[in-house]
Amino acid sequence: MNQITETPTNNHAYSSIFQGTGVEEFKKCIQHHLMSFQGRDPDRAGDQDVYRALSYALRDVLMEKWIKTQKTFYAGKMKRVYYLSLEFLVGRSLGNAIINMGLMDEVTQALEQLGYDLERLRECEEDAALGNGGLGRLASCFMDSIATMKIPAYGYGIRYDFGLFNQKIVDGYQVETPDSWLRLGSPWMYERTSFMYPVQFYGHVTATTDENGRYRARWTDTEIVMAMACDMLVPGFKNDHVINMRLWRAKASRELDLRFFNAGNYITAVENKVKSETISKVLYPSDDISEGQELRLKQQYFFVAATFQDILRRYRKDNDTFDDFPNQVAVQLNDTHPAIAIPELMRLLLDIEGLGWELAWNICVKTFAYTNHTLMPEALETWPVDMLGRVLPRHLEIIYEINRRFLEEVALCYPGNLRKIQEMSLIDEGPVRRVRMANLAIVGSHSVNGVAALHTELLKNYLFRNFHEMYPDRINSKTNGITPRRWLLKCNQELSGLIGDKIGYDWVVDLDRLRDLETYCDDPAFHQRWQAVKLVNKKRLAKIIAATCCIEVDPETLFDIQVKRIHEYKRQLLNVLHVIHFYQRLITRPEEAVTPRTIIFAGKAAPSYVKAKLIIKLINSVAAVVNNDPRVGSRLKVAFIPNYCVSLAERIIPAADLSEQISTAGTEASGTGNMKFALNGALTIGTLDGANIEIREEVGADNIFIFGMTAEEAEYEKKCKSRKPWQIYERNPEVREIIDAIAGGAFSNGDTELFRPLVNDLLSENDPYLLLLDLESYLQCQRLVGEVYADRATWIRRSILNVARMGKFSSDRTIKEYAEEIWGLKIDR
Ligand code: IMP
Numbered sequence: 001m002n003q004i005t006e007t008p009t010n011n012h013a014y015s016s017i018f019q020g021t022g023v024e025e026f027k028k029c030i031q032h033h034l035m036s037f038q039g040r041d042p043d044r045a046g047d048q049d050v051y052r053a054l055s056y057a058l059r060d061v062l063m064e065k066w067i068k069t070q071k072t073f074y075a076g077k078m079k080r081v082y083y084l085s086l087e088f089l090v091g092r093s094l095g096n097a098i099i100n101m102g103l104m105d106e107v108t109q110a111l112e113q114l115g116y117d118l119e120r121l122r123e124c125e126e127d128a129a130l131g132n133g134g135l136g137r138l139a140s141c142f143m144d145s146i147a148t149m150k151i152p153a154y155g156y157g158i159r160y161d162f163g164l165f166n167q168k169i170v171d172g173y174q175v176e177t178p179d180s181w182l183r184l185g186s187p188w189m190y191e192r193t194s195f196m197y198p199v200q201f202y203g204h205v206t207a208t209t210d211e212n213g214r215y216r217a218r219w220t221d222t223e224i225v226m227a228m229a230c231d232m233l234v235p236g237f238k239n240d241h242v243i244n245m246r247l248w249r250a251k252a253s254r255e256l257d258l259r260f261f262n263a264g265n266y267i268t269a270v271e272n273k274v275k276s277e278t279i280s281k282v283l284y285p286s287d288d289i290s291e292g293q294e295l296r297l298k299q300q301y302f303f304v305a306a307t308f309q310d311i312l313r314r315y316r317k318d319n320d321t322f323d324d325f326p327n328q329v330a331v332q333l334n335d336t337h338p339a340i341a342i343p344e345l346m347r348l349l350l351d352i353e354g355l356g357w358e359l360a361w362n363i364c365v366k367t368f369a370y371t372n373h374t375l376m377p378e379a380l381e382t383w384p385v386d387m388l389g390r391v392l393p394r395h396l397e398i399i400y401e402i403n404r405r406f407l408e409e410v411a412l413c414y415p416g417n418l419r420k421i422q423e424m425s426l427i428d429e430g431p432v433r434r435v436r437m438a439n440l441a442i443v444g445s446h447s448v449n450g451v452a453a454l455h456t457e458l459l460k461n462y463l464f465r466n467f468h469e470m471y472p473d474r475i476n477s478k479t480n481g482i483t484p485r486r487w488l489l490k491c492n493q494e495l496s497g498l499i500g501d502k503i504g505y506d507w508v509v510d511l512d513r514l515r516d517l518e519t520y521c522d523d524p525a526f527h528q529r530w531q532a533v534k535l536v537n538k539k540r541l542a543k544i545i546a547a548t549c550c551i552e553v554d555p556e557t558l559f560d561i562q563v564k565r566i567h568e569y570k571r572q573l574l575n576v577l578h579v580i581h582f583y584q585r586l587i588t589r590p591e592e593a594v595t596p597r598t599i600i601f602a603g604k605a606a607p608s609y610v611k612a613k614l615i616i617k618l619i620n621s622v623a624a625v626v627n628n629d630p631r632v633g634s635r636l637k638v639a640f641i642p643n644y645c646v647s648l649a650e651r652i653i654p655a656a657d658l659s660e661q662i663s664t665a666g667t668e669a670s671g672t673g674n675m676k677f678a679l680n681g682a683l684t685i686g687t688l689d690g691a692n693i694e695i696r697e698e699v700g701a702d703n704i705f706i707f708g709m710t711a712e713e714a715e716y717e718k719k720c721k722s723r724k725p726w727q728i729y730e731r732n733p734e735v736r737e738i739i740d741a742i743a744g745g746a747f748s749n750g751d752t753e754l755f756r757p758l759v760n761d762l763l764s765e766n767d768p769y770l771l772l773l774d775l776e777s778y779l780q781c782q783r784l785v786g787e788v789y790a791d792r793a794t795w796i797r798r799s800i801l802n803v804a805r806m807g808k809f810s811s812d813r814t815i816k817e818y819a820e821e822i823w824g825l826k827i828d829r
Pocket residue numbers: 007067070071074075314317
């Protein structure tokens with residue numbers, strides 16, 4: 001059944017298609033791709049053609065290096081790491097490939113000689129937006145670090161036909177349009193028609209007894225969808241090491257078609273073909289909320305089942321038994337999205353390989369590790385038992401058996417404690433019985449990690465308290481990180497150049513080296529250059545804002561930026577309250593000195609998230625009033641930049657003076673935008689939440705603006721409600737003025753209904769995000785920000801110190817910790 005066609009090997013020595021990487025070779029290779037593959041006359045080719053030809057030329061080099069890299073894995077009999085993620089938020093590949101391969105000079109010259117401009121070609125590339133936000137971008141940063149640190153690893157996921165939707169703003173509202181990023185094909189996607197695996201769904205399980213009298217299950221009468229491998233290659237930084245993300249694409253199986261053909265039902269056969277291919281059609285656009293739909297479950301199993309066939313195929317090349325499996329294979333589950341892998345590996349070991357339960361379970365637990373990304377119970381995935389049992393009947397049986405054995409253990413630990421049994425069970429016995437995927441992932445893994453120190457502590461003490469009590473060594477912390485290659489070297493060439501001039505470029509692969517910048521934190525000449533770089537980046541962003549929002553902003557003003565998914569817990573609304581307050585100050589007290597600001601937002605809301613979409617409308621409505629009020633001038637401008645994505649982030653982040661990281665303490669697991677901004681010289685205004693706490697530890701309390709409640713205080717307020725929003729409203733005239741303006745229709749042409757849901761939330765005692773409870777502290781802190789910015793030398797000093805002290809937040813550090821502490825690898829750097 002699992003027949004795989006291997007890439008044919010022959011006895012001839014592999015001859016390189018691409019003999020060198022000099023300028024002349026590049027030109028030839030680009031021309032070759034233009035003519036042979038695209039049928040274009042090089043004299044008449046446009047930017048899009050040349051972008052493609054260049055990408056193919058680079059891919060040739062990458063492929064050669066990838067094969068060499070893979071051979072070193074085999075030669076060294078290395079333990080392989082598999083990073084399973086339903087999302088990879090890749091962004092663009094061209095610039096990153098050129099930089100990581102160290103070919104900037106050659107490519108630039110080759111293009112110049114051919115009459116093309118690299119910057120323009122880079123703009124031809126569609127973002128690969130196969131992810132929603134933090135979780136997906138983390139996976140992509142990890143791929144970069146894994147390649148740079150030469151770790152024998154692979155990313156596995158889904159090649160969606162449609163990535164995260166495109167966002168337009170129409171009359172202030174978000175409008176979604178499909179992201180058909182593959183309509184012209186992607187030169188970075190390597191389709192491997194020879195790697196096809198069958199994936200089963202539905203059907204039923206029949207029990208038999210094998211020749212040794214052991215229970216054996218057979219999963220039969222299933223529907224089969226084929227998974228085809230599509231590889232994206234990821235180069236390490238200037239190290240000739242190339243790894244791959246293997247993304248699965250659903251293809252109809254031939255058998256399925258034949259069944260209907262034979263019954264004479266041609267149209268149904270074709271319809272069914274289309275239906276089975278919908279599995280990899282579209283990325284679910286929700287972030288931090290669980291989607292309980294059958295298609296989503298099928299996506300999860302589809303990619304897990306194909307991945308494990310690939311893992312076992314590779315493992316079997318050098319192994320006859322499974323004894324060594326956990327020493328050869330480590331699997332990291334990025335959230336619970338791939339957690340169905342636990343019963344899937346059990347199924348393969350029990351039903352296909354014939355291992356006994358104990359042995360199979362031991363292998364599973366040693367193989368799997370699970371990363372949790374959330375503190376919010378509504379984001380924890382659960383599947384209705386009925387649905388899971390229908391789509392994956394054998395897996396439900398296995399989950400029940402895992403649970404039966406696990407609950408026996410719980411009962412032994414806590415005799416007579418029914419509450420523990422109920423809370424820890426893999427099955428939620430509510431009105432609709434559901435499988436708790438987080439509980440499954442915890443029980444089936446040897447490591448469960450949070451993504452920042454505070455997050456991990458909160459997991460241990462609240463969300464996963466019972467499990468932590470029972471398995472005290474299982475939960476550990478791995479603070480997230482970001483790749484310095486994309487998030488400084490590539491996105492901020494000016495700043496990288498300035499830093500490089502002073503301290504060299506070792507920081508690119510050893511971010512702690514940025515510490516050497518501290519020497520210059522009081523050097524006036526360096527200050528001047530630092531400021532000039534920021535201004536260049538701000539001017540570039542100002543042009544983008546003019547082009548996309550038709551708003552003229554002044555690059556000399558303080559750029560105050562909040563870009564991230566729109567979510568109530570991230571509190572873009574709190575930011576808007578400050579915008580309104582700032583506006584009201586300008587109008588009512590025009591004589592007061594203020595630091596002029598440009599306040600910038602960007603981010604997408606899940607299409608079904610009504611409240612978040614209303615917040616977008618409010619931001620745009622406030623912007624319309626403020627930007628058109630002649631009394632304000634350039635002292636305040638507000639812009640919502642549409643269609644936030646990785647390539648836009650690369651333009652926005654280097655231009656920030658102030659980074660808004662203002663989630664309610666205890667809600668944001670880590671955040672990585674916070675790190676990207678600080679690495680690019682923005683100062684943070686933030687709460688003591690997620691990785692903000694560690695950023696403060698690193699940069700020093702003097703170099704960050706912290707306000708608001710701690711996680712503990714927020715938890716206390718949610719329970720005890722000692723301070724009430726309406727009391728704050730009544731007591732503080734500034735707060736009242738802000739709320740009254742929204743409620744009274746000042747930003748909705750007198751309509752008092754439009755934003756009522758937001759006003760009601762703000763004033764409600766049950767507001768889970770406690771906006772008004774943090775508002776006074778936020779406004780005060782923002783005032784301080786304005787004062788410090790006015791003292792330019794102090795601001796720049798702090799900006800330099802932020803950059804200098806960001807070493808900890810390199811994803812190289814994070815990956816080293818995963819490798820050594822979870823995956824059982826030794827890293828020599
Ligand atoms: P895979 O690991 O089987 O997916 O193969 C990836 C690449 O590694 C192949 O395209 C080969 O270039 C190389 N490769 C595969 N199997 C072997 C092996 O047994 N020894 C050395 N190299 C191999």
